Amino acid sequence: MGFVGLTSNGAFAKYVVVEDYMVHKIPDSxxxxxxAxxxxxxxxxxxxQRSGMKMGDSVLITGAGPIGLLTVQVAVATGASHIFVSDLSENRLKKAKEVGAPHTFDARDKDIPNQIKEITGQGVDVFIDAAGAQASFDTGINSL
Structure with a gap:
């Protein structure tokens, strides 16, 4: 796997040459x-989609950067019953609430799995790691 900027020169250049299959015209509208x-x-x-999440499931998303926040929005649109988000940044957690995550946690909190279990009664159905840190992964696994 690769992409422009990783396996070839990047697209921050004024001009870049790529294979035709890599180019997609966006609609005029x-x-x-x-x-972007x-x-x-x-x-x-x-x-x-790959998680198998379905309407009514609960989900924990660790990391409230661009991918995490977009994942919150997809979880909302899919009909998640509970959406939990953890991150280190208070501003990102605030944004997570704005886009549909009612439950947010400071990722440094060691008690996140127990707090989730108090709300859901059993933990989450789905865990999505959008942070990529061992601590967030451990929190997610322990929250399932």
Whole structure:
């Protein structure tokens, strides 16, 4: 696997040459800002799809960066019953609430799995790691 900027010269250059299959025309009705969010939104949608999450399931998303926040929005649209988000940044947790996550936690809190179990009675059905740190992974596994 690879992408422009990792396995070849990056796209921050003024000009870049790529294979034709890597280029997709955005509709005239779509702004460049909307076009820019298509790929990260697809990552979030794919994560929820691959998780098997269904309407009524509960989900913990660790990491409230762009991918985590988009995953919150996909979980809301999919009909999650409880959405939990953990992150180190208070600003990102505030944004997570704004986009649909009613339950947020400071990722440094060691009691997140127990707090989730108090709310759900059993833990979460789905865990999505959008942080990529061992501590967030451990919290997620212990919250299932």
């Amino acid at each position: 779509m702004t460049f800002e909307q076009g 969010i298509v790929e990260p939104a697809a990552v979030a949608a794919y994560a929820i």
